Amino acid sequence: MAVATSASADDGYGDYRDRFEPLPYLPPIPASNSLTEEKVELGNMLFFEPRISSSGVISCATCHNPALGWTDRIPRATGHDGQIGERNTPTVLNSGFLESQFWDGREPDLEGQALGPIEADVEMAMDLDQALERLRDFPLYHEKFAEAYPDQDDPITADNLAHALASFQRTLNTPNSPFDRYLHGDLDALSEQEKRGMVAFVDNGCAACHSGPAFTDSNFHRIQVPGSTDVGRYEVTGEESDKYRFRTPTLRNVGVTYPYMNNGATETLEEAVAIMGTEMLGREFEEEKINDITAFLHTLTGEMPDFEVPALP
Template sequence: MSYQQPLKKVAAVSTLLGGLLILSQPLLASDGYYEDYADRFEPLPAIAPLPGDNSLTPEKIELGKMLFFEPRISSSGVISCATCHNPALGWTDRIPRATGHAGQVGERNTPTVLNSGFFDAQFWDGRAEDLEAQALGPIEAGVEMNMPLEEAIKRLKSFETYQQAFAEAYGAPDTITEENVARALASFQRTLNTPNSRFDRYLRGDLNALTEQEKRGMAAFADNGCTACHSGPALTDSNFHAIQVPGSTDEGRYGVTGDQGDMHRFKTPTLRNVAVTYPYFNNGGVAELDRAVQVMAREMLGREFDEQTIEDVVAFLHTLTGEMPDVAIPALP
């Protein structure tokens, strides 16, 4: 074989690669949206930020998972965190307001725990600043699990499996404490993230991940000011904004601060997975996503979106559904 034959092959491959490169370069510009809008959003990282005093370990995560599904830390013995945060229902319950101990109906809609490690405030009224501070509240709440923490700790200590699991997670015996229960639950919840939605793929350069309508919806979402509050990787600023949703008399953050300026203010909910975490708003008063968009446009923006804009924004919001965490229900002692 002559030297010319392999050289011809190299030249042909170089020409092909060069042609592909030329074709790929204008693809970004020809999208018509990416350059103008992609920098207004952030893709969701796979791992949530970690606090300095609660490192993430397999042992803590596994223990936290057991506690999340453990109904015996409720006074009735039948309610667990997963009762309201059901993995099959977008890690929420899909009913307007949470139902807890003895069939009591709470004041507020159950927020999803998906991506909650990215929030700078927890609960609708922000009364907890992080997952560790949030974790024990539902156990004690009379309308939820209705269990005094001392009794919950006593129950956990009665199981040899939990004694061992806590010892493995915290490196010493006799570590079944309220603080460690909170840390384990928080560790597990920090793994419940949904990266790699179609929108994330688009932000990372896959311009075919969204349809033309979905890109129009992204543009309408940004141009109408929705990103003022729905920002950051979880599409929430974790701040509080006044909104009067249909049927709600909830005083919101006012109940935490006593500041009249916080009346009817609620934490901005994440829009990640919003298409599968209905119903919407603090009272779960709106079941349909298109109607929720209408309410937000009217109440927060002072506008009435036309039907096409609503359809486009709803199409965009559906692209925020990510890959659900693959969690096997644990075997409990």
């Protein structure tokens, strides 16, 4: 198969291709949390560590399962003592590209997000000080925290726990999807149907909110999906105008991170496309257009991150 590598090569869709950005290999790295191999290795261990949960059996990876698109593929997350949360578990893939975290944007970055699930009663239900004490029981964690934070006398702290988890999550990116290859010049990386879907995605207004390399504007938009009474960002701000507003989810890897919407009640991507057309765009998409857009969205599934399930102490 011939591969077009020239930026000037054209398949008739250049005007549309130019409206998108390929996904970089790494997201922005904050000055307050430099990305080091030692932090990433420690964060990898902590991500899979169930002993920082009250029950000792729930880890970050329980809901963000690498085998399931780094989510759980159930409508709403199941946490401590079998409790069911209010919202669908977002994938952590490419989460470093987001400008806020959680469906309601209550944390600005991964560092702020990291400790919330540990302490949440419905998730890991663990007192943070007790979680740190559990880590201090293991000489290996003393060693790994010291390697990650060599200038500190007592590095097993909540801030360092959050920074290590955030560092690991910033490496969980999925570049080189078929669509990225297409944007980089491989014009045969997409089929004609997928290219039609790209056109429909732009022409019908989907790209207004699902923009940028992560296919999200990181803003909040009002939507009441079937079966949900969740008031969304209103819980954070108390502003009436924020009722039922949720952060625009990334569409990267959306083909493998089902079910959809904030309550996880939408089982298929086709159904999600139809709902978004009706609720957000005021359009009733015909079946052919739904199929074309869905085919395009599947091209956003990239290469899964290279990591190792750690051997825990």
